[in-house]
Amino acid sequence: MNLGAVADRLGISAERMERMVGRMVRASDWPPPRHLRFDKAVAGVEAGTVVFDEDEIVYGYPKIRRAMMLAPALRSHFSGGVLVEEKMNGHNVRVARVMGRTVALTRGGFICPYSTEVARDQIPAQIFTDHPDLVLCGEMVGPKNPYVPKDVYPADSMDFYLFDTSRKGRRDLNGSLSTHALADEYGIRSVQLFGEFGLEEASEEIKKIVRDLGGRGREGVIIKDPANLKSPIKYTSSESNCRDLEYAFRYYNDYGQDFFFSRVVREGFQATEWSEGEGEFLERCLRLGRSMLAPMRKTVEAKIAGEAIVQEVEIMVRDLQTAKDFEEHFRRMGVRAIFDPPRPCPGGHLVKIKRLVLSTNDKTESIVEGQLW
Amino acid sequence: MNLGAVADRLGISAERMERMVGRMVRASDWPPPRHLRFDKAVAGVEAGTVVFDEDEIVYGYPKIRRAMMLAPALRSHFSGGVLVEEKMNGHNVRVARVMGRTVALTRGGFICPYSTEVARDQIPAQIFTDHPDLVLCGEMVGPKNPYVPKDVYPADSMDFYLFDTSRKGRRDLNGSLSTHALADEYGIRSVQLFGEFGLEEASEEIKKIVRDLGGRGREGVIIKDPANLKSPIKYTSSESNCRDLEYAFRYYNDYGQDFFFSRVVREGFQATEWSEGEGEFLERCLRLGRSMLAPMRKTVEAKIAGEAIVQEVEIMVRDLQTAKDFEEHFRRMGVRAIFDPPRPCPGGHLVKIKRLVLSTNDKTESIVEGQLW
Numbered sequence: 001m002n003l004g005a006v007a008d009r010l011g012i013s014a015e016r017m018e019r020m021v022g023r024m025v026r027a028s029d030w031p032p033p034r035h036l037r038f039d040k041a042v043a044g045v046e047a048g049t050v051v052f053d054e055d056e057i058v059y060g061y062p063k064i065r066r067a068m069m070l071a072p073a074l075r076s077h078f079s080g081g082v083l084v085e086e087k088m089n090g091h092n093v094r095v096a097r098v099m100g101r102t103v104a105l106t107r108g109g110f111i112c113p114y115s116t117e118v119a120r121d122q123i124p125a126q127i128f129t130d131h132p133d134l135v136l137c138g139e140m141v142g143p144k145n146p147y148v149p150k151d152v153y154p155a156d157s158m159d160f161y162l163f164d165t166s167r168k169g170r171r172d173l174n175g176s177l178s179t180h181a182l183a184d185e186y187g188i189r190s191v192q193l194f195g196e197f198g199l200e201e202a203s204e205e206i207k208k209i210v211r212d213l214g215g216r217g218r219e220g221v222i223i224k225d226p227a228n229l230k231s232p233i234k235y236t237s238s239e240s241n242c243r244d245l246e247y248a249f250r251y252y253n254d255y256g257q258d259f260f261f262s263r264v265v266r267e268g269f270q271a272t273e274w275s276e277g278e279g280e281f282l283e284r285c286l287r288l289g290r291s292m293l294a295p296m297r298k299t300v301e302a303k304i305a306g307e308a309i310v311q312e313v314e315i316m317v318r319d320l321q322t323a324k325d326f327e328e329h330f331r332r333m334g335v336r337a338i339f340d341p342p343r344p345c346p347g348g349h350l351v352k353i354k355r356l357v358l359s360t361n362d363k364t365e366s367i368v369e370g371q372l373w
Numbered sequence: 374m375n376l377g378a379v380a381d382r383l384g385i386s387a388e389r390m391e392r393m394v395g396r397m398v399r400a401s402d403w404p405p406p407r408h409l410r411f412d413k414a415v416a417g418v419e420a421g422t423v424v425f426d427e428d429e430i431v432y433g434y435p436k437i438r439r440a441m442m443l444a445p446a447l448r449s450h451f452s453g454g455v456l457v458e459e460k461m462n463g464h465n466v467r468v469a470r471v472m473g474r475t476v477a478l479t480r481g482g483f484i485c486p487y488s489t490e491v492a493r494d495q496i497p498a499q500i501f502t503d504h505p506d507l508v509l510c511g512e513m514v515g516p517k518n519p520y521v522p523k524d525v526y527p528a529d530s531m532d533f534y535l536f537d538t539s540r541k542g543r544r545d546l547n548g549s550l551s552t553h554a555l556a557d558e559y560g561i562r563s564v565q566l567f568g569e570f571g572l573e574e575a576s577e578e579i580k581k582i583v584r585d586l587g588g589r590g591r592e593g594v595i596i597k598d599p600a601n602l603k604s605p606i607k608y609t610s611s612e613s614n615c616r617d618l619e620y621a622f623r624y625y626n627d628y629g630q631d632f633f634f635s636r637v638v639r640e641g642f643q644a645t646e647w648s649e650g651e652g653e654f655l656e657r658c659l660r661l662g663r664s665m666l667a668p669m670r671k672t673v674e675a676k677i678a679g680e681a682i683v684q685e686v687e688i689m690v691r692d693l694q695t696a697k698d699f700e701e702h703f704r705r706m707g708v709r710a711i712f713d714p715p716r717p718c719p720g721g722h723l724v725k726i727k728r729l730v731l732s733t734n735d736k737t738e739s740i741v742e743g744q745l746w
Binding site: 065066067068069072073074075076077233249252257258260261262264265267268269271272281282284285286287288289290292293294296297299300301304367368369370371372373 | 625655744
């Protein structure tokens, strides 16, 4: 890799680039191909950007900002109508073909071996033959997603859903309409498009969609500009906020406090904007309180019973090597986990993974033993 | 003030002391007498320690640790029986006579002019004539407490309740029994002592006391060693946790996230330890959720209606100069507030104070105007 040429493409001086490598920019040759990963946003380059070569740069996926109050956010952010798509709850990947291999990059810019296997399996190779520079941005969802396991989608293990596209070396996204057309052309799953709405009706329509999604255990929506001139924004359901909390409070000491706080604040704004009746409001309060206390009680009870607190997830791989590679991937990401021996299943192998949540474990143990706060 | 002699008493080298003054140790001559205040704990000296002279040092009030699970905490912390006292909800002050003046010091080591007026009013001067080195540690509570206004106590404006004593130049506290004896002798209000309990029965008895206190809008208890050999610990009611949250969520962006998080975690442990029935548990969940969403909704609604978000408190002073001094005190503490003109009332003057909560104001305003998160 010619670091000077790479720096030039990124718009950074060669000296600065040299200084960054090994610090905010990590070099890795595993899994291949060899690449540089931007750990943090630096010098105008998004975090998660991955450089395979000066002509093979996959920029980090841009952060999608959140509407806290839907109606005013739509009014101030968009000028015409909006497209509304489902925001699925899994992990964001960028899939590209580099040096003859299809790879799936996580948000942080790691090549995830498991996501890569799924991507190779579900995305027809022809699309990259036809469009060698294409970057497919999508969500990996399903019950066998080891980052965010969810069984509310029509996925048996983990499925890829396309939601946008980009090109190597380009920071901009191609937008909703061309993405859905491409998905149709190549038979790739894509996120549901609920339709286009005028600015006047949009917030009422989105409220209905989000309520319905919430009731079905789904997360929320992404709102896009049909002409792709404005950046997309997101908006999520109360049930999804609360399910996030429910999951996180089982491991209350291993999550950042802003994870909790931001979700409570979202509820506060949604409750106000939707000016629900008192019964519905109390239901929301109960849902919120319960989503924090029920999982915590479970964790404390488990600890009193002498059990270890672990986060159990499962993956379903076609190739046993993928499971081994995924274990190495977790290790490199700094995740501490125990992988059970693989069990055969139709189409591949199941591997149970126990992620250790050390802080919650230790804290809870010490408190049930009488430690003071 | 002889800085070398002061350093010697504090167990610090003179050079180190010199370096600390102006940094972690602040010099102030207002309100008199001139003093040094330890802003942070440093070199083994508690935060809030105030030095008037080498023989006139009032050490910071020690942090009282919290039981998260009562029964195991009692077992591991105490060896014999325990005394149980009410923990009142106001602000902690240390009252002493220095250079002929009675002063009330806040937890952080500021001389609070308003607390000082109340202390001079309610504590007989004789006690300091008899015991010149005495430091009275107590809680200022009541509806006219500008830090923590509460109307659940038998106080019309703000009353001092003694809960421990110490001596100038000493870090140790004298403990519950001698404190109550002293309070009786001099006719000073003191916190309620619920009694002494054996270790076996204590957690059940304290649970009953705390539930009862919670139901009456009171905070909780301090648990002390009758022989004063162990440090005290605290334990609070669910209702008090939730009322704290209710207050704080009106100003959700001006409080630290750990304020919210720690209170939720307390609820989780208490719910588990008290292994309440499902109905009671759901009531707790609703109480918790409501304590966060109801005040936030109020704040957002106020902002939509174009109102400024302010924290309104009121003080009742005997002397108008006290109100002026208190305004200066707030200014020096970095609190931004607007003081209304005093209104006469029986026994003195009432002054309404509007504390500005700028962060919550700005954040809420921008969101109701459509700003994204």
